[in-house]
Amino acid sequence: MIRMSLRVASLRLSIFAALVLFSLPSLEASAQQNVPPAPAAAAEPSAPAPSAVPVFPPPDPANFTAAFPTKEMVNSFLQTSWGYDSDRMWQVEAVMKTPVEGISKVLVYVGDKSGKQKPSAIQFFALPDGKHIIAGDDVLPFGDHPYADYRQQVQQRADGPYRGNAAKEFEIVEFADFECPHCKEAQANMDKLAVEFPKARIVYQNYPLPQHKQAAGAAAYGVCVAKQGGSTAFFTYAAAVFDGQDGLATPDGATLTLNSAVTKAGLDPAKISACAALPATVAEVDASVKLAKDLNINQTPTLVVNGRQVPANAPYDTIKKIILFQEKLDGLTQ
Numbered sequence: 001m002i003r004m005s006l007r008v009a010s011l012r013l014s015i016f017a018a019l020v021l022f023s024l025p026s027l028e029a030s031a032q033q034n035v036p037p038a039p040a041a042a043a044e045p046s047a048p049a050p051s052a053v054p055v056f057p058p059p060d061p062a063n064f065t066a067a068f069p070t071k072e073m074v075n076s077f078l079q080t081s082w083g084y085d086s087d088r089m090w091q092v093e094a095v096m097k098t099p100v101e102g103i104s105k106v107l108v109y110v111g112d113k114s115g116k117q118k119p120s121a122i123q124f125f126a127l128p129d130g131k132h133i134i135a136g137d138d139v140l141p142f143g144d145h146p147y148a149d150y151r152q153q154v155q156q157r158a159d160g161p162y163r164g165n166a167a168k169e170f171e172i173v174e175f176a177d178f179e180c181p182h183c184k185e186a187q188a189n190m191d192k193l194a195v196e197f198p199k200a201r202i203v204y205q206n207y208p209l210p211q212h213k214q215a216a217g218a219a220a221y222g223v224c225v226a227k228q229g230g231s232t233a234f235f236t237y238a239a240a241v242f243d244g245q246d247g248l249a250t251p252d253g254a255t256l257t258l259n260s261a262v263t264k265a266g267l268d269p270a271k272i273s274a275c276a277a278l279p280a281t282v283a284e285v286d287a288s289v290k291l292a293k294d295l296n297i298n299q300t301p302t303l304v305v306n307g308r309q310v311p312a313n314a315p316y317d318t319i320k321k322i323i324l325f326q327e328k329l330d331g332l333t334q
Contacts, residue, residue, distance in 0.1 A: 054111030054119045056091040063094035066104035069126050069142075071095060074106055076144050084325035087112045093121070102128030138296065147326075150295050151307030157291045158304075161222075161231035162203040163194045170332050172323065173203040173304040174312055175292045178219065179212035183301040184242040186312040189319060197323065204238065206288040207300050214254040217276065219285045221258045224275035229267050237265040306330050 064071070071092045082088050094107040104126045111119035124135040126142060131149075133142045141149060155168045174190060176183040194202055206222065208215030218241055226234040240261035241248075247257030259269035275281055295304060301312035303319070305326050310319055 052115045053113055054089065054109075054115065056093070056109045056111070056119070059091065059093050063096055063107070066095045066097045066126075068102075068104060068128075068130070069095060069106070073143075074108070077142055077146060078108065080144065080146060080329060084322045085112075087114055089113055095126075098125070106133075140296070147307030149307070150304065150309075153291070153294060154304050154307060157287075158203050158205055160203045160205045160288065161226040161234035162201050163231065163235065164197070165199050165201045168201055170197075170199060170327065170330070171201045171203060171304075171306060172197065173205055174301060175205045175207040175288075175297055175304070176301045176312070177206075177208050177212055177215045178222070178238070178241050179215040179245065179248045180209065180300045181245065182313045184245050186301040187239065187242055189312060189314075189316050192316055193319070193323075196320065200323075204234070205291065206285050207292045207297065207302075208285065208289065209300060212248075214248040214251065216282075216285060217254060218248065218258060219288075220276035220281050221262065221272055223281050223284050224272045225262060225265050225267060227275065228271065229265055233265040233267060237261045237267075240264045 074092045074095065078090055082090070088110065089112065090108050090110045092106070092108050094105070096105045098105050105123060106126055107121060107123045109119055109121050111117065124133045126133050131141065131143055133140050141147060154171060154173050158171065158173045172193060176186070190202070193200070206219035208219045222234060222237060225237040241257060244257040244260065247253040259273075262269045262272045295309070297309065303310045303312045305323050308322070308326050310322050312319070
């Protein structure tokens with residue numbers, strides 16, 4: 001019974017909801033996180049078994065006790081979130097009142113048309129402001145245009161070096177950490193994006209994670225390289241740092257690696273080192289980190305595509321599919 005399953009829905013499914021709403025939950029384990037992973041929880045009561053086309057249980061009208069959000073609102077939100085995937089299908093099973101006035105619990109069954117994945121149930125809580133939901137430990141944007149606020153923040157505050165178009169109408173912003181191995185892996189995707197989306201503004205934003213002791217220094221060097229040599233010099237520097245990432249394991253190794261990367265970018269390592277030590281440079285790195293946190297980004301590498309977050313180390317074809325879908329939602333064409 002749906003009402004019973006709502007009461008016993010597990011933390012595992014809540015976390016799944018939080019991740020799948022941002023498109024690619026399977027990649028959480030292959031990214032560097034700024035927060036500890038949530039503990040495992042008990043399994044949810046079994047969902048419908050896989051089949052060629054999943055058949056969900058018919059919704060019980062008794063489980064739609066909340067006036068907000070409507071089933072239509074939830075479906076519109078999920079279409080915006082998941083519409084890039086033509087194989088994904090879902091059904092809103094419940095929108096229920098909770099003991100807290102204005103907060104509703106939503107249950108959705110999710111499957112794929114191929115039947116390769118077992119159907120699952122996810123739940124989230126819709127907040128009374130109409131613009132946010134709580135899924136697992138995350139507060140996520142909600143509504144017909146859930147990425148609009150994040151898009152505006154990025155347009156106003158993402159000021160890192162960029163490739164491609166100077167205009168901010170179509171932005172792909174990479175939040176990365178020079179010491180993060182998955183960020184290094186993602187650079188092949190970033191290079192492909194620069195070729196296939198020449199009308200996009202592809203920005204690099206520093207997000208050095210605290211567990212990486214040399215990452216903040218590498219970020220500060222990068223800020224100074226961009227200031228003194230421009231975006232072209234920065235991306236030459238960034239490629240060299242990622243290529244020599246193993247050298248960042250120790251302070252001495254980091255100094256050699258960063259100075260070598262600066263030289264490859266055609267700049268003077270002594271001048272860049274002096275610039276990197278300035279409080280103003282550190283403040284720029286801190287501002288980029290704050291932007292990432294304000295966007296609720298807690299792992300690297302993450303792309304923000306006109307406000308929509310996508311793991312930058314996802315399979316390239318999936319990233320491309322999501323970007324094309326977001327372009328269409330925003331009324332843009334390549």
